[in-house]
Amino acid sequence: MPEPIIELCVSVERVLYPQETVENASWFILQTSEGVCKGNMAWRPRPQERLRLTGSYGSYQGKKEFKFTSAELDIPTDSRGMLHYVCEMASGVGAAMEAQIWEAKGEDWASVQDGEIPRLTGKIWCNLMEAIERAECDRAKGAIIAELLKAGATMNMAAAAYETWGDGTIGVVQSNPYRLAELPNYGFSHVDGQIRVHFGIGDSDPRRIRAAVVYVLRQLTESGSTLIGWEDLNTACLAKLGGYQDLIIQSVSEMFQEGTLKGFRDTRSVSLASDYRNEFAIWEFLNAGVEI
Numbered sequence: 001m002p003e004p005i006i007e008l009c010v011s012v013e014r015v016l017y018p019q020e021t022v023e024n025a026s027w028f029i030l031q032t033s034e035g036v037c038k039g040n041m042a043w044r045p046r047p048q049e050r051l052r053l054t055g056s057y058g059s060y061q062g063k064k065e066f067k068f069t070s071a072e073l074d075i076p077t078d079s080r081g082m083l084h085y086v087c088e089m090a091s092g093v094g095a096a097m098e099a100q101i102w103e104a105k106g107e108d109w110a111s112v113q114d115g116e117i118p119r120l121t122g123k124i125w126c127n128l129m130e131a132i133e134r135a136e137c138d139r140a141k142g143a144i145i146a147e148l149l150k151a152g153a154t155m156n157m158a159a160a161a162y163e164t165w166g167d168g169t170i171g172v173v174q175s176n177p178y179r180l181a182e183l184p185n186y187g188f189s190h191v192d193g194q195i196r197v198h199f200g201i202g203d204s205d206p207r208r209i210r211a212a213v214v215y216v217l218r219q220l221t222e223s224g225s226t227l228i229g230w231e232d233l234n235t236a237c238l239a240k241l242g243g244y245q246d247l248i249i250q251s252v253s254e255m256f257q258e259g260t261l262k263g264f265r266d267t268r269s270v271s272l273a274s275d276y277r278n279e280f281a282i283w284e285f286l287n288a289g290v291e292i
Contacts, residue, residue, distance in 0.1 A: 003056035003057050003058060004056060005054065005055065005056055006054075006055070006056065006057075007052060007053070007054050008034055008037070008052075008053045008054075008055070008066055008068070009034075009050065009051070009052050009053075009074050010030075010032035010033050010034045010037060010050070010051055010053060011032060011033040011048060011049070011050050011051075011088060012030055012031075012032055012045045012046065012047055012048065012049045012050075012051060013030075013031045013032055013033065013047060013048075014030075014031050014047055015028055015029070015030055015031075015044065015045065016028075016029040016030065016031050016036070017029040020044070024184075025044060026040050026041065026042070027039070027040050027041075028040075028041055028044070028045070030045065032051075034066065035064065035065065035066065036063070036065040036066070037053055037055075037065065037066040037067075037068055038065060038066070038067050038068070039053070039055060039067055039068035039069060039070075039071065040069070040071075040156070041071045041156075041159070042155070042156040042157075042158075042159030042160045042163065043159050043162075043163055045071075046134075048088055048089040049073070049138070050073070050074040050075070050085065050088075051071050051072065051073065051074055052071070052072050052073070052074040053066065053068035053070070053071050054068060054069055054070045054071075055067045055068030055069050055070075070155050070156075071155070072142075072145065072155050073138060073141060073142045073145065075135075075138055075139050075142040079107045079109070080102065082135060082139075083098060083101065083102055083109050084098060085135055086128065086131045086132050086135045087101075087128070087131070089131040089134060089135065090124075090127040090128040090130070090131035091124075091127045092123070092124035092127055093120070093124060093127065093128055093131075097117060097119065097120060100117050100118070100120075101117055101120070104116065104117060110132055112125075112128070113125075140167055141162055144158075144161075144162055144167070144169050144170055145158040145159060145162060147170055148161060148169070148170075148173065150198075151173075151177075151194070151195050151198040151199065152193065152194030152195040152197075152198055153180065153195060157180060157183065157186055157190065160183045160184070160185075160186075161173065161180060161183060164183060173199070174199060176207050177191055177195050177196050177198075177199045177201055177207075178191050178196070178201075178207055178208065178210075178211035180195065181211060181215065187215060187218075188211055188212060188214075188215035188240075189215075191211070192208070192211075192212075196208065203241075203242070203244075204244055204247060206247070206250075206251060208241070209237075209241065209244060209247045209248060209250075209251045210251045210254075210255065210260075212237055212240050212241050213233070213237055213248065213251055213252060213255065213261075214260075214272070215240070216233060216236045216237050216240055217233060217261075217270065217271075217272055218272070219236070220232065220233065220236060221271075221272075221275065226271045226272070226275040227264065227267065227269040227270070227271050228269060228270055228271070229267070229268060229269050229270075230263075230268045230269060230270055231268070233252075233270050234248060234249075252270070259273050260272070260273055261273055
């Protein structure tokens, strides 16, 4: 009988795999306060970072481990809980000092000064200040991710958006939710549902039309050719959007003018300007007489 799906709250002790030098890692083995945990994450967790993992227990080589299918930050929302979170991250600040800080400062604990609490001086106080700064970053990240989850994004999409745009993520997405389609492993269809509706994007919104044109062009050029006939592009856009002929023409015209698309009158074909520039750069290189 398969293990039941449960939610597990852990504190990360260290990342066992992969090494920190590995870029764009998405699968991790973590040593945590609850043992070894394995699964996919959209970011590399830091030591002492608290996570809420969803998954089930299993075993590997006779040892119990937790295999998670989703991970999200577990940030306290109350002041006392946040103090505990910060003190866990700050080297040299134990449970006794944490209690002293709360007793002396209460809700205003983040303003504690160097030497105000016995032994909370020098390096230990600096460690606490650094932990407070990290916790504030974590709280901001958690709030942004929570907002995107409410909009209909998956945890991985929300985390990837934060890794790309940081504290400006909500502003970017509110301005144009289809910017989420630019993230690796995501596209038009991932946004063209609950997410765009949440942000008030109607069927005929110019942002939706333009995003569909780019999406369709990328789909049609997957086979290798960067040039697509206008009739083929127009037909595919109509099918994707369910109409809006005039808006498609208007959007394509605007994209020509601003340089997003490149048009070729003699063949009545269209290309993404970025693809055209890349191909032209290769053509220039190969025709410059330079040996490869």
